Amino acid sequence: MSFQLTILGSGAALPTAFRKPTSQYINCNERHILIDCGEGTQSQIRIAGIKLQKITHILISHLHGDHYFGLVGLLSTMHLLGRDQGVTIYGPEELEHIVRLQLEVGHAKLGFSLEFVSLNGKELRLLFEDKSLEIHTFPLKHKIPTNGFIIKEKPKERSIIGEELRESGVSLMAVPYFRRGEDFISEEGETFYADDFTYAPKPSKSYAFCSDTIYTESIVPYIKGVDVLYHEATFTEKEADRAKATMHSTAKQAATIAQKAGVGRLLLGHLSARFDGVEAHLKEARPVFENVVVVSDFDVVEI
Amino acid sequence: MSFQLTILGSGAALPTAFRKPTSQYINCNERHILIDCGEGTQSQIRIAGIKLQKITHILISHLHGDHYFGLVGLLSTMHLLGRDQGVTIYGPEELEHIVRLQLEVGHAKLGFSLEFVSLNGKELRLLFEDKSLEIHTFPLKHKIPTNGFIIKEKPKERSIIGEELRESGVSLMAVPYFRRGEDFISEEGETFYADDFTYAPKPSKSYAFCSDTIYTESIVPYIKGVDVLYHEATFTEKEADRAKATMHSTAKQAATIAQKAGVGRLLLGHLSARFDGVEAHLKEARPVFENVVVVSDFDVVEI
Numbered sequence: 001m002s003f004q005l006t007i008l009g010s011g012a013a014l015p016t017a018f019r020k021p022t023s024q025y026i027n028c029n030e031r032h033i034l035i036d037c038g039e040g041t042q043s044q045i046r047i048a049g050i051k052l053q054k055i056t057h058i059l060i061s062h063l064h065g066d067h068y069f070g071l072v073g074l075l076s077t078m079h080l081l082g083r084d085q086g087v088t089i090y091g092p093e094e095l096e097h098i099v100r101l102q103l104e105v106g107h108a109k110l111g112f113s114l115e116f117v118s119l120n121g122k123e124l125r126l127l128f129e130d131k132s133l134e135i136h137t138f139p140l141k142h143k144i145p146t147n148g149f150i151i152k153e154k155p156k157e158r159s160i161i162g163e164e165l166r167e168s169g170v171s172l173m174a175v176p177y178f179r180r181g182e183d184f185i186s187e188e189g190e191t192f193y194a195d196d197f198t199y200a201p202k203p204s205k206s207y208a209f210c211s212d213t214i215y216t217e218s219i220v221p222y223i224k225g226v227d228v229l230y231h232e233a234t235f236t237e238k239e240a241d242r243a244k245a246t247m248h249s250t251a252k253q254a255a256t257i258a259q260k261a262g263v264g265r266l267l268l269g270h271l272s273a274r275f276d277g278v279e280a281h282l283k284e285a286r287p288v289f290e291n292v293v294v295v296s297d298f299d300v301v302e303i
Numbered sequence: 304m305s306f307q308l309t310i311l312g313s314g315a316a317l318p319t320a321f322r323k324p325t326s327q328y329i330n331c332n333e334r335h336i337l338i339d340c341g342e343g344t345q346s347q348i349r350i351a352g353i354k355l356q357k358i359t360h361i362l363i364s365h366l367h368g369d370h371y372f373g374l375v376g377l378l379s380t381m382h383l384l385g386r387d388q389g390v391t392i393y394g395p396e397e398l399e400h401i402v403r404l405q406l407e408v409g410h411a412k413l414g415f416s417l418e419f420v421s422l423n424g425k426e427l428r429l430l431f432e433d434k435s436l437e438i439h440t441f442p443l444k445h446k447i448p449t450n451g452f453i454i455k456e457k458p459k460e461r462s463i464i465g466e467e468l469r470e471s472g473v474s475l476m477a478v479p480y481f482r483r484g485e486d487f488i489s490e491e492g493e494t495f496y497a498d499d500f501t502y503a504p505k506p507s508k509s510y511a512f513c514s515d516t517i518y519t520e521s522i523v524p525y526i527k528g529v530d531v532l533y534h535e536a537t538f539t540e541k542e543a544d545r546a547k548a549t550m551h552s553t554a555k556q557a558a559t560i561a562q563k564a565g566v567g568r569l570l571l572g573h574l575s576a577r578f579d580g581v582e583a584h585l586k587e588a589r590p591v592f593e594n595v596v597v598v599s600d601f602d603v604v605e606i
Contacts (some may be wrong), residue, residue: 013348014383039376040343043318063408066381073342074374080317094408105366105397107447144410278539 003028003153003205003303004230007295010042011299012234012248013066015039020297021066022211022270023189024230025050027130033057034066034185035076035149035209041070043157053083053207057128057135061211062121062146068095069175072102079110084181086113090137092145093118121145124222129154138222140213148219150226152206153264158198165197181201181203205303208263212270214244215253220261229263230295232270236280250279264277265291266299304602306331306456306508306606310572310598311347315537316369317576318343323600324369325514325531325573328353331454331606332435334446334448335379336360337511338512344373345380351601356386360431363394364514366426370431371398375405382413393430393440395448396421406473424448427525434458441525443516445550451522455509461501468500476515508606511566517547518556523564531606532566533571533598542575554584558591559572568606569595 004027011019021038025045032054034041037287039146045052051076075087077114079153089095096116103110117127119293121139126281157179165175172191174184192206208223210231211288223229234248243250249257251268266289268281275281278294285292295301307330324341328348332439335357341544348355355377363371371394378390378444392398399419418509420430424442424493431438436456443449460482468478473495477487481497511526520530526532537551546553552560563568569592571584578584581597588595598604 017349039373040346042345046320063405063407065409067409068340069372069376069379073368076372077317092408094404098408099400101397102366102368102372102401105395105401106368108368146407151348162602181378284418292452302354 004208005230005301005303006050007205007297007299007301008041008048009036010268010269010271010295010297010299011065011066011125016273018297019271019273020044021069022061024068024209025055026151026187026207028153031057031130031133032150032219033059033135035059036061036067036211037071037074038066039069042074044075044297047192053085054080056085056087058087058091058134059090059137059149060095061209061264062144063094064144064212067211071095073097073168075099075103075110075114076108076223081110083112086116088113088117090119091115091147094123103117108138109143119147121147125215136222138219140210140219141216142212142214147224148211148213149209150206150223151209152226153204155204158194158201161197161199168192168197170197172173173269177267182286192284207303210257212247213249214247215249215257217257217260220257221261223257223261223284225262227264228267228301229265230267230269231256231257231262233268233281233285233294234270234272237284238280242276244251252288255285255292258289258292264291268292268294306384306510308510308604308606309351309353310600310604311334311344311351312339312341312600313572313574313598313600313602314369315573315575316367318369319576321600322574322576323347324372325364326373327512328358328452331456331508333582334433334436336362336438336454337365338362339399339514340374340377341368341369342372342376345377347600348377356380356384356388359390361392361394362430362438362440362450362452363392363398364432364443364451364512365445366395366397366401367447367515370514373485374398375402378402378406378413378417379411382411382415383486386415389418391418391420393420393422393438394450395424404536422450424450427488439525441522443513444519445515449457449515451514451525452512452517453509453526454512455529456507458503458507459506461497464500464502470535471495471500471501510606513560515567517550518560518562520563522549523560526560526564526566528565530567531570531604532564532568533570533572534560534566536571536584536588536597537573540587541583554588558588558595561592561595567594571595571597
């Protein structure tokens with residue numbers, strides 16, 4: 001069981017030698033998810049040593065090019081490498097037309113199915129769930145409709161204490177009850193308490209992704225208490241006017257959101273190409289929210 | 304005066320760590336031309352140290368993704384860097400819609416004009432000319448309509464031998480005549496011969512680009528006698544069947560075309576990702592056409 005984030009691109013609209021446009025890969029208990037897919041993401045995936053064909057869910061926050069221009073190339077490469085497993089893409093409505101049009105003019109018939117789920121950037125919505133995780137979207141506030149995403153583990157089962165079980169002689173039929181934290185009553189009417197036979201489950205973790213957004217406290221309720229928050233910080237306070245005009249955030253604003261939402265850790269990214277280092281960002285974010293880092297391409301973060 | 308080709312991507316549909324998808328940059332006497340624009344071309348341009356904003360003509364051979372998926376990102380970056388000079392894009396008809404659609408959904412209003420010239424992959428046609436060069440397109444034969452390109456210098460003017468001019472006392476009005484190789488008759492009726500006052504011009508060079516094509520001798524008349532021919536060689540003879548099925552060429556076939564067209568030099572590229580080295584390609588091309596190389600990303604070739 002693992003919940004791991006790999007930063008594939010930590011830059012903004014203008015790619016630099018060291019910061020490619022936005023893309024993140026998540027392995028949540030062997031569910032493989034890609035969030036955003038800027039130009040060159042397929043190369044970043046290869047460099048990071050990630051298995052491209054394992055990805056089954058692709059979430060696209062919005063239709064600014066630095067968040068999706070690498071998508072159709074990625075899908076083409078999946079096809080050329082012989083993929084047959086379907087891919088589900090969650091993103092703005094026009095995305096399906098853009099992708100299918102480009103495949104069509106190239107006479108490319110993919111060997112796998114593409115399912116598109118249309119997002120409108122306006123609502124909190126459960127996009128996907130299985131026994132171990134849930135993916136939600138929520139609205140951000142940017143120049144065009146933009147979706148944030150939350151990936152969270154479902155409550156985990158308790159672990160059985162094998163020794164206790166063997167010594168007590170309780171029926172193995174009790175195991176599923178105990179795992180769920182329920183007590184078990186035997187046929188003889190004897191009660192066995194889950195607490196005696198199990199350890200508490202590992203805590204369920206959650207990750208929130210805020211790609212491009214102006215400072216808005218409207219997102220706080222959606223991301224309340226997540227373990228890790230990624231929030232864009234295209235600018236610093238020195239460019240606060242520019243941040244507002246372009247509907248982006250400063251490092252201080254991102255930290256304020258993290259503080260108000262009471263998250264565990266804050267990751268800053270989407271740095272404008274004008275920044276060589278990360279010190280200016282950290283300097284203004286830390287006093288507001290201490291547990292903060294600026295991510296770089298190929299950083300791996302345990303959620 | 305210079306005529307220089309920079310290879311930005313020498314790979315085929317599947318990009319590898321060392322061969323990005325097709326793109327080439329040409330500086331022909333300070334005309335700056337991009338041919339094809341696979342995903343990641345803007346990064347390759349940066350790494351090569353080429354001045355992005357100088358490019359005014361972009362030629363797209365066909366609408367397979369490895370030849371144009373980097374175009375809209377490149378245009379976005381030109382815009383973000385403050386460009387105001389227009390760009391002319393020559394390519395298949397659907398390209399304009401694909402590019403404009405993506406700009407539109409992102410609400411991107413470019414600060415420069417985009418002119419599209421539609422190519423049908425069926426005819427020999429002069430696309431552009433100015434005083435120093437001509438750009439032509441001609442049909443290749445591939446799975447979808449595909450355009451080859453020829454860039455050639457116009458005949459150059461003869462160089463004046465200044466000393467002869469001064470000593471003879473001939474009027475300076477004679478200079479434009481001499482440059483064009485014409486004799487000059489003075490007001491007194493004396494004839495001055497261009498050959499006496501000029502050096503022969505430097506030879507005019509030409510470059511032909513054949514992106515993706517099955518072996519077809521139909522292209523030979525178009526590329527007859529060019530100084531440098533780039534011809535795809537996705538495969539070697541071992542995969543001749545696969546080359547035919549996918550409408551690509553082998554190294555031997557490319558060499559045969561070069562030999563039949565009597566070109567000066569042959570550049571092979573668009574190598575399938577299955578090839579680690581270039582020896583197999585050279586081994587079968589050289590016996591047919593000796594002056595051949597396999598190009599790599601960032602190679603610079605003087606035409």
